[in-house]
Amino acid sequence: MKSNLPPLGPKADKDTVRRSNLSLVLRAVRDESEGEATRAGVAARVGLTRAAVSSLVEQLLDSGFLTESGKTFSGQAGRPGTALKTARTGPAGLGVEVNIDYVSVCVVDLAGTGRVRLTEHLDNRGAPPAEVLARAARIAARTLESAREQELFPVGVTLALPGLVSGGAVRQAPNLGWNQVPAQELFAASLGAERPGHKALKVTSENEANLAALAELWFGGLERVRSFLYLTGEIGVGGALVINGELLRGAHGFAGEIGHVVVDPEGPQCRCGSRGCLEQYAGQAALLRAAGIEETGSGIGVAELERRARAGDERAVAAVAGAGRMLGRVLSGAVNLLDPDAVVLGGVYRNLMPWLSPPIDQELTDRVVSGLWSPGSGRLRASSVAGDAARGAAALVMTEVLADPVAYAGRTAAR
Amino acid sequence: MKSNLPPLGPKADKDTVRRSNLSLVLRAVRDESEGEATRAGVAARVGLTRAAVSSLVEQLLDSGFLTESGKTFSGQAGRPGTALKTARTGPAGLGVEVNIDYVSVCVVDLAGTGRVRLTEHLDNRGAPPAEVLARAARIAARTLESAREQELFPVGVTLALPGLVSGGAVRQAPNLGWNQVPAQELFAASLGAERPGHKALKVTSENEANLAALAELWFGGLERVRSFLYLTGEIGVGGALVINGELLRGAHGFAGEIGHVVVDPEGPQCRCGSRGCLEQYAGQAALLRAAGIEETGSGIGVAELERRARAGDERAVAAVAGAGRMLGRVLSGAVNLLDPDAVVLGGVYRNLMPWLSPPIDQELTDRVVSGLWSPGSGRLRASSVAGDAARGAAALVMTEVLADPVAYAGRTAAR
CATH class of the missing domain: 3.30.420.40 (ATPase, nucleotide binding domain)
Structure with missing residues (x-):
């Protein structure tokens, strides 16, 4: 039986502990960036004494990682604190x-x-x-x-x-x-x-x-979603897996290639060498071709597709719905395999969600064995930013x- | 930006450290179970002093977790040590x-x-x-x-x-x-x-x-394989994901349901409510049906299938090969998604590997975008024990x- 518990880490000396604590305090201040961080608030959050935090804050101020602004009244008893922020330089x-x-x-x-x-x-x-x-x-x-x-x-x-x-x-x-x-x-x-x-x-x-998935994790307002499958519709269909707040990179760094999951084994030839990959049905080129829009390579085609779908153009709507069915089919398999909290769609999919999500929801509802993926579950969502890698x-x-x-x-x- | 680094753990006191070290020494002895563990060998392995290890070993002997047998001559200079083993009671x-x-x-x-x-x-x-x-x-x-x-x-x-x-x-x-x-x-x-x-x-x-995947990880002789996809062919098709030596359980504990990844959206009705799930093509019932063998619910059918395939019965061989193609199709998608070190097949698949693996290898070779899954790669393997959950x-x-x-x-x- 192989050891399945992590070994003890290296002995922590005083210098290492202080460096760790400087990191802890700096991150605590950064995480408060929308509110106001005070020494007392940071101390409560990281579990160190107020005196220890003050000393660490001084060092971070001295070396330019933090800045300090005017008094803040937190509404609690005691002296007002000064508001700490991470440096903008x-x-x-x-x-x-x-x-x-x-x-x-x-x-x-x-x-x-x-x-x-x-x-x-x-x-x-x-x-x-x-x-x-x-x-x-x-x-x-x-x-x-x-x-x-x-x-x-x-x-x-x-x-x-x-x-x-x-x-x-x-x-x-x-x-x-x-x-x-x-x-x-x-x-x-x-x-x-x-x-x-x-x-x-x-x-x-x-x-x-x-990297787009990390951006979504860090800046996307995902709240308590810590495990998700991220898809980005571009010329290709990219994918990434975030599990418990960390990227799942795979044994060789090649995980997340959802664009090359096979949809139809006899389908069209893909550039990767296989046939019938998801990319051949839900990539940008396939979407535009199905909608009868010429691909220009400058993003104008996708804007035109969205405009037509919004105007109720039947061919455009059918093109997006068709891609949605294929996306839903592959996503239901991926959800059965990984049981994530959410699926996040970025890139060109983001603006096409009004027409993409109904067929995707349908496939997820029909095919996910846990039964947790009904349309009202909120588990399928558009990325907050357009896949900002x-x-x-x-x-x-x-x-x-x-x-x-x-x-x-x-x-x-x-x- | 949310904190993406783990906070510092609780302060380690003397008692906690000793308990951790007792665990470390016990696991070190257990991991040597095929060779002979000595105090000196354990000390070298866990990075504690010989004196510290001796004291910890005494406590583990006293409380019955370890036993000690005769002298061992390791071939190195110095006094012979006694061989330590984990207790069999x-x-x-x-x-x-x-x-x-x-x-x-x-x-x-x-x-x-x-x-x-x-x-x-x-x-x-x-x-x-x-x-x-x-x-x-x-x-x-x-x-x-x-x-x-x-x-x-x-x-x-x-x-x-x-x-x-x-x-x-x-x-x-x-x-x-x-x-x-x-x-x-x-x-x-x-x-x-x-x-x-x-x-x-x-x-x-x-x-x-x-649990079968954990048994494979701990006792399966997988050597340096730390990330793998485990499939077990039973009445159903079970699956599990081990990533970096740990189970990926999913957000709700439902990960690994590879048996319900869709192969053909218009395929036969599955007990899960969906249609055309892998289980409908590669589960035990489907295999026996395709081979024309009556299912008896006692494992005899599968033994008969193997016997017929070994005897060259065309229908049996074709039934297994057909299941292999479907397994390969789903596995190629899973490999593109997860990039594991290996795929391990257990349960009834284990003894059917001679006829299953060629079509699976073919699909993996054709469809995995990394190109790392050629038949000679050794990445597709039978489980060492028949899925011992x-x-x-x-x-x-x-x-x-x-x-x-x-x-x-x-x-x-x-x-």
């Missing part, structure tokens, strides 16, 4: 989403708030990967200039990439036509060339649907800063 | 599997070794749930008598039940015809009535496929003892 995260028909770059601050955004719509299918990534690096470099003007200094970059991403490379992105592209390395070299004399930023990479990517960088602020103390504006 | 785990056509009860010792087994083949579909559970309690009571003769004293029971299990109840087990059956309560009452004057055993319950259930009880032996010190034979 200093260490930041950079997220760069390279997708089929756009590049979007985002800078977030300690609170995860998007502070700079630069998006370029362009068709990346025609160009060699190195060129696409060099263009993304140019857009990133421009974004960094804007960030610098706001005294925000990214400590790292996460690339959000479509397809199978692992070890810094895109192993396969059928819709881009990429195979074994060392994206991280190419991007890092290009960004370095764009910014001579600057310190190189650490670059990591991740599947774009995974770039913000998720930028915020992922910040999790490292929040986990150990001391390691990044030199990077704040206060120094 | 004392606290034990009881597992009771109630399935469609059998009840199987198992007692395991600290090492997880099956020490007593009592199985009765019978058709549970005809009888009311309370009667089935009373019968299971009688079988369990008999097993406890045998265990007592071996000086094994179960500290708890886990029920392994088919269908949707949560909160101690079977919400739905279509193949048994059970709906909202408070199985845990019924079983506990019956077991109490069977054993007047005995202390009541704590009863928990879990889906049988989940009863042993998994019994071993699950023992994880509590292993996690905090001090809490169970009064129950050992040494006292």
